[in-house]
Amino acid sequence: MGACQKDFESAVNQVKLLKKDPGNEVKLKLYALYKQATEGACNTPKPGLFDLINKAKWDAWNALGNLPKETARQNYVDLVSGLRSSSDSSSQVKPEADKKRAGYDTLVITSEDCITKIMLNRPAKKNALTTQMYREIMLALEAASKDDSTITVFTGNGDYYSSGNDLTNFTDIPPGGIEEKAKNSAILLRDFVDCFIDFPKPLVAVVNGPAVGISVTILGLFDLVYASDRATFHTPFSHLGQTPEGCSSYTFPKIMGPAKAVEMLIFGKKLTAGEAYAQGLVTEVFPDSTFQKEVWTRLKAYSKLPQNAMHISKQIIRNHEKEKLHAINAEESRILQERWLSDECMNAVMDFFSRKAKL
Numbered sequence: 565m566g567a568c569q570k571d572f573e574s575a576v577n578q579v580k581l582l583k584k585d586p587g588n589e590v591k592l593k594l595y596a597l598y599k600q601a602t603e604g605a606c607n608t609p610k611p612g613l614f615d616l617i618n619k620a621k622w623d624a625w626n627a628l629g630n631l632p633k634e635t636a637r638q639n640y641v642d643l644v645s646g647l648r649s650s651s652d653s654s655s656q657v658k659p660e661a662d663k664k665r666a667g668y669d670t671l672v673i674t675s676e677d678c679i680t681k682i683m684l685n686r687p688a689k690k691n692a693l694t695t696q697m698y699r700e701i702m703l704a705l706e707a708a709s710k711d712d713s714t715i716t717v718f719t720g721n722g723d724y725y726s727s728g729n730d731l732t733n734f735t736d737i738p739p740g741g742i743e744e745k746a747k748n749s750a751i752l753l754r755d756f757v758d759c760f761i762d763f764p765k766p767l768v769a770v771v772n773g774p775a776v777g778i779s780v781t782i783l784g785l786f787d788l789v790y791a792s793d794r795a796t797f798h799t800p801f802s803h804l805g806q807t808p809e810g811c812s813s814y815t816f817p818k819i820m821g822p823a824k825a826v827e828m829l830i831f832g833k834k835l836t837a838g839e840a841y842a843q844g845l846v847t848e849v850f851p852d853s854t855f856q857k858e859v860w861t862r863l864k865a866y867s868k869l870p871q872n873a874m875h876i877s878k879q880i881i882r883n884h885e886k887e888k889l890h891a892i893n894a895e896e897s898r899i900l901q902e903r904w905l906s907d908e909c910m911n912a913v914m915d916f917f918s919r920k921a922k923l
């Protein structure tokens with residue numbers, strides 16, 4: 565069966581995650597297959613003799629002749645999958661002595677007592693989520709789904725849980741311009757949220773401090789949300805000219821009822837931990853002074869429950885609406901792709917940076 569568009573788009577994202585540079589020859593192959601898969605046979609004039617890089621790229625693309633787009637897409641997916649498995653197997657030779665996983669720049673990942681902990685680690689930036697961070701989280705979730713832990717925990721390092729999407733993500737514009745940026749971001753967002761929808765084990769958020777934006781919305785896809793009484797929950801989407809993501813347009817009204825969901829998602833009402841608990845978004849609130857101790861004691865006890873029973877129960881609960889959640893995620897991502905190009909959104913992002921500049 566040929567690779568579907570989604571497999572292809574995911575392979576395009578995976579290329580950016582390769583730990584080892586695959587070398588120029590492979591990069592040219594990837595380029596040529598990408599162009600063939602997206603635009604068909606080479607249709608641009610041959611670059612001049614001295615334009616060496618563009619000529620090498622053109623030659624590689626042109627060499628594919630009339631290869632059908634679908635075959636190019638499949639070949640691209642196969643090539644990336646080969647690159648990924650060779651980079652995975654080269655990382656397997658690393659000694660497993662250290663419980664802290666190597667290879668992550670923005671996260672600290674540890675496994676202990678059958679619990680894999682994924683800690684967002686940009687405390688100086690309030691754990692704002694960069695593009696790299698979204699990608700590392702996806703990799704960490706994939707690894708956690710296959711390791712021998714029974715539950716997986718998300719938390720933040722420092723005084724914040726997370727301030728949501730890093731607004732500087734909007735300033736890194738690729739050669740294709742802001743339209744390409746919005747398209748890539750929508751794909752990244754959809755893939756990111758899909759990982760949470762499909763995650764097979766109990767997923768716990770240990771919300772150590774304020775949470776903003778997407779770090780709040782995806783809580784609706786977690787199985788337990790423990791919050792310090794210092795935590796707050798804020799989704800200022802309208803203020804940012806944006807719209808809800810993380811399936812919150814569906815999970816929030818379901819969890820807290822439409823009236824309360826609208827206060828958060830449209831009017832940007834910031835909830836205290838107590839309010840979030842009263843509305844069902846948070847499972848339990850703990851005093852900040854004893855938060856870590858109480859939560860980890862509880863989680864260690866839970867992690868000793870029979871693994872298969874827990875995982876199968878999670879599957880039964882999630883399977884009822886998995887398809888629906890994927891469809892909602894795709895729709896929310898599509899709408900955001902348009903929003904990110906709107907004046908409302910661009911002005912809000914510029915406001916954030918000009919406020920910073922005035923400090």
Ligand SMILES: CCCC/C=C/CC(=O)SCCNC(=O)CCNC(=O)[C@H](O)C(C)(C)COP(=O)(O)OP(=O)(O)OC[C@H]1O[C@@H](n2cnc3c(N)ncnc32)[C@H](O)[C@@H]1OP(=O)(O)O
Nearest residue numbers: 688689690692727728729730731732749752753776777778
């Ligand atoms: C591709 C997928 C896209 C998914 C889309 C998701 C949508 C969202 O998540 S919307 C939410 C976006 N987040 C925000 O709007 C929050 C913006 N930040 C703030 O309002 C404030 O920084 C704060 C209220 C979180 C904290 O304020 P405080 O005064 O305590 O600290 P600061 O001095 O502002 O922050 C310290 C440092 O961190 C930088 N920073 C914090 N959050 C962000 C962020 N979200 N994006 C970029 N940078 C952030 C802040 O600028 C400071 O940096 P400097 O020390 O360099 O000035």
